[in-house]
Amino acid sequence: MDAIIRSSSDSTSDGARPNDNTDFIAEHHVDPGHSLFPWRHSPAPLPRLVPDTPEYTSQGGFVGPGMPPLNKWLRGAMYCNAASMLNIPAYEILLFRRWDEELAEDFRWAFQMAVAGLISNTYRVPIDRIFGSTEAENTKDSANGEPFSVSFDQTVTKPEHSTQISEDRPNLEKYDDESCPDVDFMLQKQLRGLYQTARDHTRNKLQIKLRTEPLSAEIVSMFLVPFITRERVEKRPALRHAFRNVWVKLEEKEAELERRLGIGESTSKIAEELEKLAMKQADGQGMLESTIIAQVAIHCREAFSVIDTGLGEVVQGDPDGKPIDVTHLVRFEMVVQASVQGGPSTLGKWQITDWDDLLDGNVWYM
Secondary structure, three states: HHHHHHHOOOOOEOOOOOOOOHHHHHHHHHHOOOOOOOOOOOOOOOOOOOOHHHHHHHOOOOOOOOOOOOOOOHHHHHHHOOOOEEEEOHHHHHOHHHHHHHHHHHHHHHHHHHHHHHHHHHOOHHHHEEEOOOHHHHHHOOOOOOOOOOEEEEEEEEOOOOOOOOOOOOOOOOOOOOOOOOOOOOOOHHHHHHHHHHOOOOOOEEEEEEEEEEEEEEEEEEEEEEEOHHHHHHHHHHHHHHHHHHHHHHHHHHHHOOOOOOHHHHHHHHHHHHHHHHHHEEEEOOEEEEEEEEEEEEEEEEEEEEEEEEOOEEEOOOOOOEEEEEEEEEEEEEEEEEOOOOOOOEOOOEEEEEEEEOHHHHOOOO
């Protein structure tokens, strides 16, 4: 965790949100309606990851938006509970760390593939020109002489309704779907939509340069949202409050007794309310769907800038374009299915739902 908290005194975040650039816009005289590339490029951690700050208290700390800033013991218990739903044996969870190191490595690989696929799909550039391309030979990191795994350098404008390919976008529309792979299964639709909206509402010509090399990863937090899923909440919005209502019932019990509940009493009350929720959500075969959410710190060597070619100025990112060390906080979620009678879980597939809180965590369960 120390790697995430480095440079905590510097809380700036260039381009942290595509629609939250007031100071930048004022300083650079950019049209307030100007759509930038949604990307956070800063050596400083997200403010909510820095303990003893207002953001840590109000934005969920290490667990994330929609959750209180829980202490390390509760976070650890939630972590172990989620790991058990991944069918990891208890002795491995408690005694060994190889399983979470391997999982973090899988997350690192998935992140770079998702970024490359998202850019390819959004801007209609063949993925082999972005990911692992020999064209990256001229974009080497001067620090180690190695090319970046993801390398994108393109001038973009607002898409035209006609099929004509503009002079400024000579390669943006002419490639088939096999060259620009579908990323629906990798990235949740709100996150995909954020980048599509940025592209569709670009007013000026922007030269976007993003070169990143994910070097390592570590799991910051992992927890289970019991008995509900994003898809089910979308179909039945009232379920959005099901998880929160467990805590409401706990508070009501304390109000009734006019005292705080002990640990044993709290555990018993929470188990009682979760059992009620489980019985309501189980299907005819006694199967329940829950959601595992993991926050992962992806440590990268990265160069990023967005240049307004009309202004001739860097309007987002690093003006000198030199690679720096950054850490992206990436949220993954997976649906798991289990029987009310117990037994191993049936695992779904991990999907990225947000990174760097561009969508405020893309929370659906509170």
